[in-house]
Amino acid sequence: MQDLFDMQVKIINFTNKLLELCQKGTTVQQLLDVGYENLGNPLLLVDVSLCFMAHAGGNTIKNEPLWEWTLSKGYVTEEYVNSVMKNDIDQDWEKEHNPNSNLILWESGLLNHSQLVGRVLRNKQPLAYLKVLEYNKPITEFDEQMLITLCRFLSLKIGDSSENFSSTNPLVDSFIAALLNQKLYDHDAISERAKLFNLKLYDNLYVITIELNDINKNQDILYHLKRKLQNYFNRDTIIIYDEHIVILFDVKGENIFNENELALFNQLLKKHNCRAGISKVFHELYDLSEYYKQTITSLSIGSQLNSSERILNYNNFIVTHMILSFGDKTRLEILIHPIAKTLIHMDEGKNSDFFETLCAYLKHNQDVTLTAKALHIHYNTLKYRIRRIIKLTNIDFKDSELLFQIQLSEKVLKLIRQ
Structure with missing residues (x-):
């Protein structure tokens, strides 16, 4: 009972000390120093992208390579990031100890010592992580309570100061959110706010929306990836909206990405197991x-088609979108042209490939050489099939409207099959 009483007094004194510092105008580093003094174990504070912010007592650590890496390099290794961002947090432990706790007890084979991680939250959104390494002495239940208290004071300090390295201009975030939910729709007001917030954009605008899969979708990962994308694109016009990361992306030229940039972006999406939808270009x-x-x-269309593509450009889905919208009102089968039906019926009865050949021929702008190469057939074989198609259907390859309807039929058939 005496030990319990002594520890409660220690927690009260610790809280009062933090409160006095905040009243005098403290810094994040001073708060961590007091935390180290009372917890007796090294502390490391990183922002939501797991970039270094501050530490206390970490200079004495000699056998924790990942801690030493962070202190010397200023950021956490990718392997370490993935460990922290896992979803298999011990929720039962958390509920048992404190259902309202912002603590996560995390133990990983990457570290030689146990580590207690406190989440620094503001309005239920993570600002940073405070890590306590069980290095000098065991972590006790009272240490857990003090860590929670320290996280709450850090939340106030980080949230109200320029030391919030993890956030961009909240006014710009609110401005973009208001545009997305159409609460701000007056042209003049939009222009005035863009000037007020010093939002200077190139003429060509795109929207890129990042969607995480359901397994990896949580607030911590969203904020981590948001920060990473801010660094990747060098843009502050990135917000979290409706469980997606939405990027207002401006470019000077006509194309949003060149071939190399597209490949690198695809690698980033694959690495974080997410997909991106890209809009058409706009200017206002x-x-x-x-x-x-x-x-x-x-x-949405990518999901319906079970597409494995990471980057889904709306330019490639315009016709598909129109077909699906039409399908809400009537049967899609009526869009299939009679020539397509004739060839498909012929293929099914004689095990031929006339419809596939015709679609490939149109796709390659009626170039016999390219079409034969794409279908892996001989040049003369293709010419024979085209003659047969003309004889069977009387198709006019100079009728652009007819050719469009046949290509539309191909897309409709793919949608129906899928």
């Missing part, structure tokens, strides 16, 4: 909401 902030809807449509 007023239109942001409509083009955001294009990205959501792209992601």
